[in-house]
Amino acid sequence: MQILLAFILGAVIGIGIHFQLHQRLTRGVVVAPMIGAVSAGLAWTILTWAGVGIDTPWPWLAALIVPIAVTYPAVILLSRVRVAHDAREKARLGIG
Numbered sequence: 001m002q003i004l005l006a007f008i009l010g011a012v013i014g015i016g017i018h019f020q021l022h023q024r025l026t027r028g029v030v031v032a033p034m035i036g037a038v039s040a041g042l043a044w045t046i047l048t049w050a051g052v053g054i055d056t057p058w059p060w061l062a063a064l065i066v067p068i069a070v071t072y073p074a075v076i077l078l079s080r081v082r083v084a085h086d087a088r089e090k091a092r093l094g095i096g
Contacts, residue, residue, distance in 0.1 A: 002054050003044050006063035010040025013067040021075055026082040032075050036067035043067075 014036025018024065043066040047059045054060075090096060 002059075003041060003048075006040045006044035006059070007037045009063050010036035010038070010067040012036075013040070013064070014071050017068070017071045017075055021072075021079065023079040023083060026079050026086070027075065031078065032071055035074050036071045039070040040067045 011033040014033035017036065018027075018029065018032035040063045043062040044059050047062055048054075052058050
């Protein structure tokens, strides 16, 4: 049941990252929170399956650190790819 806290924490971190980074209009509002939630939940699950209990700080730290480490680069990469794709499409169509 505590894995829900990891999912929520990852989503909140993803929301913060979404609003902190530039080019917000090039990606959906839900992309960063979903990446954060999935990465936090996955880290929690891996540690739980490895036998690390919730009474240790490791699952909690992983639920904080992994979404930051995964979501920042993923959102930056997605934004750059989208901007480059939009520029290529505008050039191809002869728009502005």
